[in-house]
Amino acid sequence: MAYLIEPINPRHDVRLFTCTHKPLESFLKRFALGNSTNHLGKTYVLTQNQSNEVLGYYTVSAYGASRDSMPDKELLPRYDLLPALLLGRLAVRSDLMKRGLGRLLMGHVFEQAWATANRVGVYLLAVDAKDEPAKEFYMHQGFAEFNDDPLHLFIPMTSIGRMVAPASPNGNNN
Numbered sequence: 001m002a003y004l005i006e007p008i009n010p011r012h013d014v015r016l017f018t019c020t021h022k023p024l025e026s027f028l029k030r031f032a033l034g035n036s037t038n039h040l041g042k043t044y045v046l047t048q049n050q051s052n053e054v055l056g057y058y059t060v061s062a063y064g065a066s067r068d069s070m071p072d073k074e075l076l077p078r079y080d081l082l083p084a085l086l087l088g089r090l091a092v093r094s095d096l097m098k099r100g101l102g103r104l105l106m107g108h109v110f111e112q113a114w115a116t117a118n119r120v121g122v123y124l125l126a127v128d129a130k131d132e133p134a135k136e137f138y139m140h141q142g143f144a145e146f147n148d149d150p151l152h153l154f155i156p157m158t159s160i161g162r163m164v165a166p167a168s169p170n171g172n173n174n
């Protein structure tokens with residue numbers, strides 16, 4: 001089965017997309033394309049076998065993370081606001097959940113984040129989990145808690161780099 005993850009475009013068919021969390025369904029149907037065009041948040045969609053039907057998606061945008069909200073902040077660079085990306089939305093079609101598609105989308109998120117971080121400074125990837133099951137999913141993917149809200153999570157770019165670009169023999173993992 002050939003999966004494709006690419007930026008949303010007008011040919012993608014979102015009509016049959018259903019999500020257990022209705023705001024994630026209506027965002028895809030009503031705002032994802034326009035927000036991508038207007039640079040508010042870029043949505044990437046998952047399709048299969050040359051069909052345009054959307055099976056899952058995620059949305060990313062630029063973000064700034066307060067250093068004060070980070071655990072072990074004394075170990076961090078001394079900037080009040082750390083450059084970041086925000087994974088604003090992530091969803092898999094409700095009848096296709098728990099088959100590995102969320103993991104597939106997260107792999108793409110990490111690759112995109114790493115590529116971006118090698119062009120502009122991005123210190124971490126943040127997400128606001130909408131509930132405990134979503135939080136558990138993200139913790140399983142390597143995220144940790146900010147200290148301002150138990151559902152506010154992050155993963156450092158160094159950890160993403162270790163996943164998507166394992167160090168070369170000379171120790172350089174750019």
Ligand SMILES: CC(C)(COP(=O)(O)OP(=O)(O)OC[C@H]1O[C@@H](n2cnc3c(N)ncnc32)[C@H](O)[C@@H]1OP(=O)(O)O)[C@@H](O)C(=O)NCCC(=O)NCCS
Pocket residue numbers: 019020021024089090091092093096097098099100101102103104128129130131133134136137140
């Ligand atoms: C969260 C969501 C995107 C996960 O996608 P999915 O396709 O169901 O998850 P996957 O099958 O790819 O699971 C990936 C891994 O996470 C684990 N996992 C999935 N859901 C989990 C949960 N609730 N708690 C802990 N681990 C979880 C799986 O066991 C799997 O582990 P593995 O990689 O070791 O095999 C999907 O369930 C969804 O769309 N939920 C509704 C919308 C939502 O909550 N979005 C998050 C918004 S903040």
